Each structure stands twice: as structure tokens, then as C-alpha cells.
Amino acid sequence: MPHGFPAPDTRNPLVLPDGSLHEGTVFLRPAIDHPRWIVGDYTYASAHQVPDDWAQRLAPYLHPAAPERLILGRFCQIADGVVFVTASANHRRDGISTFPFAIFDGFGDNRPSLPGPDPATFPDTVIGHDVWLGQGARILPGAQIGSGTIVGTGAVVGGRVPPYSVVAGNPGRVVRRRFDDSRVARLLEVAWWDWPIGRILANEALICGGDAAALAGA
Incomplete structure (x- = not known):
């Protein structure tokens, strides 16, 4: 890998001094x-206390037979x-009680206390590319977070978040856009995260800078 950058199949990519x-x-x-996770290359997570099971730590309700998926982009x-x-x-939550009687009684088919079989009841959660999720953020069922978004510490985020937004608070709200619409459109067209890693590293200064036009010409 150029400059010793770790390969995407490296489990622990951070080397200490x-x-x-x-x-x-x-x-x-x-x-x-x-089976219900889809993860892009170079997407990483950090934890102060190392879990035995990263999937369980990050998505504790996503069991292997779940109908929904968790989809994370690259970087x-x-x-x-x-x-x-x-x-x-x-x-x-469409009736009088929200109590899940069926989960304490062997589940069973079509139990009335379970959410219905409609696929819309179990939407995928989709995180775009180059999204930064700050410490303690909570991402709600079916959230669709656009590429380049920053989610602030402790934010609780659901629904659809436009690309290159900054989201904060509970409930999470877009507090500003990182770039104007024309630059966002250009960045999404460039899609640097899909480049080969050598090209990405060669253009690191442009990717970490703010000149979308220069990056588009790289």
C-alpha cells in the first residue's frame, strides 16, 4: 500500500509510537x-473499552435473522x-399497548404484539461515505445520513439527512450545511471515496482542503 497505508482488510490499522x-x-x-451488516472499505470505529463483539456493541438490536440491514459507506x-x-x-406503537408480549412467549407467527410483516416496518439504516459520527451519537431506525455529514457528540439522529450537513442535538437537527449546493453537487459527482487508494493518498491535500473545483480536476 502506498506510504505504508493499511490495507482495507487490516483489523487494527492504527500503529502506536x-x-x-x-x-x-x-x-x-x-x-x-x-449477515445484516454491509460495511465499506476503511470505515473505522474506536472504543475506550475494547468489545469482544464490535457488531453487538455498535448495533445491539441487529440480530442475524433481522429483516433490516445496517449499511455503512467507505471512510x-x-x-x-x-x-x-x-x-x-x-x-x-399503533395500538393501546406497546408491550411486546410475544418476545416472552416464544415469538410465534403473526403475534399481535409484534410489529407487522410490512417491510416498511423494518427499514434499513444507511450511512453514506465519509460520515463522522461523534462520541455517543444515537442513530435511529431507518436513518439515511448523506455522505460527508458530521453528527455531533450525543446527537440523536433519525430520518433523512442531506449530504455534507452538520447535525446536532436531540432530536438531531441540521444546524448548517458544510458547503453550498453547487459544491455539494460537485463533491458527490467527484466521489473521491471510490478512487483507488493510491490516487486518494496522492490527492490527500485536496481532499482535506476546501477547493471542490481543484479536487474535481485531480
Whole structure:
């Protein structure tokens, strides 16, 4: 890999000054073996206390037979304490009681206390590319977070978030856009995250800078 940059299948990509690996930082694609997760290359998560099971730590309600998926793009950054509250965490809420009687009684088919079989009841949670999820953020079932978005510490985010937004608070709200619409459109067209890693590293200064036109010409 150019400049010694770790390969995307490296589980622990962060090397400390003493040469040891930082066990609390992982590229998620090689760290997670779960049928309902889809993770892009170089997306990483960090934790102060290293979990035995990263999938369980990050998405505790997403069991292997769940109908929904958790989809993460490339180059996402997931801070300590982030939790994805996926759709299987939901209780039925269209009737008088939300109590899930069926889960304490062997589930069973079509139990009235379970959410209905409609696929819309179990939407996928989709995180775009190059999204930064700040410490302790909660991502709600079915959230659709656009590429380049920054989610602030402790934010609780649901619904659809436009690309290159900054989201904060509970409930999470877009507090500003990172770039104007024309620059956002250009950045989405460039889609630098899809480039080969050598080209990305060669253009690191442009990718980390603010000149979308220059990046488009790279």
C-alpha cells in the first residue's frame, strides 16, 4: 500500500509510537462477520473499552435473522459510544399497548404484539461515505445520513439527512450545511471515496482542503 497505508482488510490499522497496535480502533469490514451488516472499505470505529463483539456493541438490536440491514459507506469515522438503534428494536406503537408480549412467549407467527410483516416496518439504516459520527451519537431506525455529514457528540439522529450537513442535538437537527449546493453537487459527482487508494493518498491535500473545483480536476 502506498506510504505504508493499511490495507482495507487490516483489523487494527492504527500503529502506536511503540510499534504496538491500538486494539480499540478497527476497520469494521474485517472486524465484523454479520449477515445484516454491509460495511465499506476503511470505515473505522474506536472504543475506550475494547468489545469482544464490535457488531453487538455498535448495533445491539441487529440480530442475524433481522429483516433490516445496517449499511455503512467507505471512510466513515465512528467514535466511542456510538449506537445504531436498528429497526428490530421497535415495538408496535399503533395500538393501546406497546408491550411486546410475544418476545416472552416464544415469538410465534403473526403475534399481535409484534410489529407487522410490512417491510416498511423494518427499514434499513444507511450511512453514506465519509460520515463522522461523534462520541455517543444515537442513530435511529431507518436513518439515511448523506455522505460527508458530521453528527455531533450525543446527537440523536433519525430520518433523512442531506449530504455534507452538520447535525446536532436531540432530536438531531441540521444546524448548517458544510458547503453550498453547487459544491455539494460537485463533491458527490467527484466521489473521491471510490478512487483507488493510491490516487486518494496522492490527492490527500485536496481532499482535506476546501477547493471542490481543484479536487474535481485531480
